[in-house]
Every structure is written in structure tokens, then in C-alpha cells.
Amino acid sequence: MNATFQEIGGWLEEGESFALLSHVRPDGDAIGSQIALGFALEAMGKTVHLINEDGLPDNLAFMAGAERIETPSAGPIEVDVVIALDTATKPRLGDKALAAVGHVERWINIDHHKSNPGYGDLNHIDDGSPATGQILYNLITDLGLPMPPETRDAIYVAVSTDTGSFQYAGTTSATYEMAADLVRRGLEVGKINALIYDNHPMRRVELMRSLLNTLEVGSGGRVAHWQLTMDTVRSLGLKPEDSEGLIDIIRAIQGVTVALFFEELDGGKIRVSMRSKDRRIDACEVCQQFGGGGHALAAGIRMPGPIEEARKKVLEVVDAKLSQIES
Numbered sequence: 102m103n104a105t106f107q108e109i110g111g112w113l114e115e116g117e118s119f120a121l122l123s124h125v126r127p128d129g130d131a132i133g134s135q136i137a138l139g140f141a142l143e144a145m146g147k148t149v150h151l152i153n154e155d156g157l158p159d160n161l162a163f164m165a166g167a168e169r170i171e172t173p174s175a176g177p178i179e180v181d182v183v184i185a186l187d188t189a190t191k192p193r194l195g196d197k198a199l200a201a202v203g204h205v206e207r208w209i210n211i212d213h214h215k216s217n218p219g220y221g222d223l224n225h226i227d228d229g230s231p232a233t234g235q236i237l238y239n240l241i242t243d244l245g246l247p248m249p250p251e252t253r254d255a256i257y258v259a260v261s262t263d264t265g266s267f268q269y270a271g272t273t274s275a276t277y278e279m280a281a282d283l284v285r286r287g288l289e290v291g292k293i294n295a296l297i298y299d300n301h302p303m304r305r306v307e308l309m310r311s312l313l314n315t316l317e318v319g320s321g322g323r324v325a326h327w328q329l330t331m332d333t334v335r336s337l338g339l340k341p342e343d344s345e346g347l348i349d350i351i352r353a354i355q356g357v358t359v360a361l362f363f364e365e366l367d368g369g370k371i372r373v374s375m376r377s378k379d380r381r382i383d384a385c386e387v388c389q390q391f392g393g394g395g396h397a398l399a400a401g402i403r404m405p406g407p408i409e410e411a412r413k414k415v416l417e418v419v420d421a422k423l424s425q426i427e428s
């Protein structure tokens with residue numbers, strides 16, 4: 102059962118100190134949500150810690166307030182309330198982060214992944230929202246919480262990145278109305294978009310070149326997939342965030358229904374990114390079969406390697422699903 106904004110607001114009022122967490126390999130919605138709610142709480146006079154297992158990725162370092170993102174301390178963090186943001190399952194908060202806040206008694210879980218089981222004491226899971234940042238916008242405006250510039254800009258980054266620049270099907274009229282309101286509140290659209298989208302390191306383009314060399318299209322042109330091995334990660338000096346969003350290149354191919362990205366991680370696990378363009382192929386459902394999760398049209402997995410094996414297993418399931426629907 103979802104907690105109401107009023108119930109969550111009660112805990113925000115009562116608590117004095119908060120640890121805000123988001124998922125491993127954080128994206129714009131994860132970090133943006135932390136900064137957005139964190140600065141609103143701080144403006145209310147609260148003590149706030151913004152913690153991420155993997156820390157701040159370089160591609161989000163431009164965000165106002167980004168310097169506040171810390172990796173988990175070795176010892177426990179004493180706070181009244183933990184707030185998990187944009188994180189589909191508790192383990193995705195990361196081992197060190199969980200060790201640091203595991204003893205805290207009050208947990209709020211705010212997310213938009215339909216696979217979120219509701220692991221908080223208060224849960225607000227809205228899978229109709231295209232980004233956790235949009236839920237926070239609603240929370241902040243409904244409760245009349247402060248919206249300092251860091252919060253305003255972070256909400257925009259969260260929602261823009263999770264909607265592919267306001268393109269994906271989950272983008273609603275409320276999303277555009279929210280964006281208009283943020284602009285009215287002083288957001289500089291041109292400036293922030295240039296920082297998000299026109300500011301990639303050269304190695305990301307080298308990565309694109311390398312990925313294109315591994316591209317395979319199968320199932321009668323309906324599945325496109327490519328892969329990134331540790332060798333390439335090392336030789337190009339890649340950072341985890343360098344591949345963020347690149348899957349959209351193969352998702353955009355005419356006739357392709359499913360796009361998959363397979364990546365070798367340090368330690369031998371394989372990270373899978375999946376995108377679907379057809380609601381009859383539920384990416385979340387496919388990924389859940391392998392212990393992952395996400396949304397109907399965008400989901401992911403962390404599964405055992407080797408990469409060829411992972412690729413084969415996932416492609417088999419996708420092919421079977423595709424054969425059930427007409428092309």
C-alpha cells in the first residue's frame with residue numbers, strides 16, 4: 102500500500118536527520134532525486150547526508166549540489182530516517198551503503214519501478230511516473246516544501262534524463278506542466294541541457310565506435326544487441342557512466358523491437374540493459390526472470406557470466422517472447 106504524501110510529510114517534519122540513498126551505478130534520476138529532496142530538507146533546517154555506493158559519476162558533476170554526494174562511511178551513520186530513492190530493490194542500494202544505514206529504524210522508499218516490492222516502512226511507488234524526480238516534484242509542491250534552485254534544477258535533470266529528453270511514452274502532460282513550472286521558477290533550459298547532453302568526453306565516442314563493431318541484429322531484424330568487454334573498458338579507460346544512454350542508438354533502428362546491451366563488470370558479473378518498443382514484450386518481466394527488474398520498456402539485470410552465456414540465455418527468452426507476437 103502506498104503511503105500518502107501527507108504521511109511521508111509527517112515523517113519529514115518529525116525527523117531531524119536524514120540519509121538519502123540511491124542505486125548503484127547512479128543515473129541522472131538517482132543523483133537528481135537525492136539532490137532535489139536533500140536540498141528541500143536542508144532548507145527546512147534538517148541535517149542531510151546524500152550517500153551513494155558508487156559515488157558521484159563524472160557526467161553529473163556539473164549539477165549544483167553534486168559535491169554533497171558521498172560514498173558510504175565505514176562506520177554506521179546515525180540518522181532518524183533513511184530515504185531510498187529510485188531504487189527498485191534494497192540490494193541495489195549497495196552493500197556498503199546498506200551496512201552504514203542498516204540499523205536505522207525508519208525507512209521511506211520513493212520510486213517509480215513497477216518491480217519495487219515496497220521494502221520501506223513508508224512506500225510510495227508510482228510506476229505511472231516517468232522519473233522519481235517527478236514524484237518528488239509532486240511531493241514538494243503538494244506539501245508546500247521549499248524548492249531552492251538546487252532542487253529545481255535537480256528535478257529537471259532527473260526527469261529529462263529518465264524520459265530521454267521528454268521523449269519516451271511515459272512522458273505525460275503533467276511532466277511538461279512540471280517542466281514549464283520549473284522554467285517559470287528560474288530554470289535555465291538551454292544552459293542545463295548543454296551541460297547534460299553536449300558535454301561528453303571523447304572516450305564515449307570511442308566507446309560508440311567499439312560498440313558498433315560488436316553490433317548484431319537477429320530475430321528477423323527485431324532484436325539488436327551489442328557488448329562491452331573488460332578488455333575494451335581497460336583499453337579505452339572507460340568509466341561506468343560512459344555507456345549511459347548509448348543503447349538508444351540501437352533501440353532507434355527501424356524494425357527493432359528489443360535492444361540489449363551486455364557489459365562485463367569487474368568481478369565477472371554481467372550487466373544487461375534492455376529496452377523494448379512494444380508493450381507486449383515486457384522488459385521488466387524478462388529481466389525479473391534473471392533476478393533483475395525495472396520498467397515495462399526499460400529494465401536491467403546483473404547476472405553471472407561469462408558474457409557469451411548471459412547473451413545466449415537472455416536472447417533465448419527474448420526470441421521466445423517475440424515469436425509469440427506478430428511482427
Ligand code: AMP
Nearest residue numbers: 189374375393394395399400401402403
Ligand atoms: P539501465 O539499462 O541501467 O538504464 O536500467 C534501466 C532501468 O532498469 C532503470 O530504471 C534501472 O533502475 C532498472 N534496472 C537496471 N538494472 C536493474 C536490476 N539489476 N534490478 C532492478 N532494476 C534494474
Ligand code: MN
Nearest residue numbers: 128130131187
Ligand atoms: Mn535510475
Ligand code: MN
Nearest residue numbers: 130187233263
Ligand atoms: Mn528512475
